[in-house]
Amino acid sequence: MKLLLDARPLRSSPPFRRVWVGNALSTVGGQLAVVAVLQQTWELTGSPVAVGAIGLAQAVPMIVFGLVGGALADAVDRRRLVLVTTLGQMVVAGLLAVQAFAGVGSLSVLLALVALQSAAGALGAPARRTFAARLLPADQVGAGLALFNLGFQVSMLVGPAIAGVMAARFGVGACYAVDTLTFLAALYGVVRLPPLPPDGAATRPGVAAVVAGWRFILGRPVLAGAFLTDVIATVLAMPIALFPVVNAERFGGDPQTLGLFLSAIAVGGIVAGLASGTVTRSRRPGLVMLVAAGIWGVALAAFGWAPSAWLALGCLAVAGAADTISVISRGALVQLATPDVYRGRVSAVEDIVGMAGPYLGNFRAGLVAGATTAGFAAVSGGLLCVLGIALVALTTPALRRPAMSAKPLSRRQTS
CATH class of the missing domain: 1.20.1250.20 (MFS general substrate transporter like domains)
Known part of the structure; x- marks a missing residue:
């Protein structure tokens, strides 16, 4: 259960x-x-x-x-x-x-x-x-x-x-x-x-508070590594912009198939969410996040190669499931690793990274597909994602350790 x-x-x-x-x-x-x-x-x-x-x-x-x-x-x-x-x-x-x-x-x-x-x-x-x-x-x-x-x-x-x-x-x-x-x-x-x-000393809103939030993130390898993982996964491997081209080149351009591409990601995400009990109980959400982000990259590289529509849809479903697990694990890691007095500013950065990354990723995918092919853009992006995640895992050992809840900071620490 x-x-x-x-x-x-x-x-x-x-x-x-x-x-x-x-x-x-x-x-x-x-x-x-x-x-x-x-x-x-x-x-x-x-x-x-x-x-x-x-x-x-x-x-x-x-x-x-x-x-x-x-x-x-x-x-x-x-x-x-x-x-x-x-x-x-x-x-x-x-x-x-x-x-x-x-x-x-x-x-x-x-x-x-x-x-x-x-x-x-x-x-x-x-x-x-x-x-x-x-x-x-x-x-x-x-x-x-x-x-x-x-x-x-x-x-x-x-x-x-x-x-x-x-x-x-x-x-x-x-x-x-x-x-x-x-x-x-x-x-x-x-x-x-x-x-x-906010728990602890409230912060006066302003530019100084925003800068302090960024400084806090950059000084915490767990947070910086979590956000870098998201950037790598989305900027290098986001596939949405490739869907119309892949559909036209391989599967006859049927609009129903194009719609199924998007639905497959959602279905994979729902299945992963319904079966997320083990993941949410894990004491190592950072490690779970890294593994899931790597699977996302592998699945999207396989999508770029897939010769049949059903195999392509299966790859996208796996990618959607991996993305959901990665998002859940990263969210838990970020919230638990951040003292409450910083949670608002750190959550703002999490929102911005989560929003800007897919936009940039789709832009990158379109540029690479225009210069080469959609298949190459998907395969290369997925493999580069896996390589980038592996480098983050090797250089940020804190992500692989059990998560620790952050303790409230003193007024001096938050200034």
């Missing part, structure tokens, strides 16, 4: 259970909005460049306001910060619904609202990431993160399908409206939490 999903956090902590349910429902709503924004942008412009601009509208505010949110999370009550930012996201979701139902038809308005919602989410994301470590005992933090990840993977699988049906029948405005309503669940999950101020 220990191989299965560890559901102890849902049984032992009612506050965590409420947060998890609210987060799962709002994440499904978020997927509805993602599809709606893509569809509306395409209907307004018919331009792939305009569709690509959505990523820019999300990424820039996420990076800028994520750093600010990390500093705020180490300075104020995290519960209140998440409440305010979630309410802001809900208001913007409502404005997206209004502009769709009113037929405003302006790409500038749409992108501005997308950027505004991304900024609100980024401000609250670092504080939200600390909830598992604050609401659960240390031996259940990994299980809590696995539950959050499972909810995300399920939403990735079912959300777009629901959005497609809803947008076709009722228009994109209905997707935005449902997204707005799901934020009520997220608010309910947070509003009943106790106050969650």
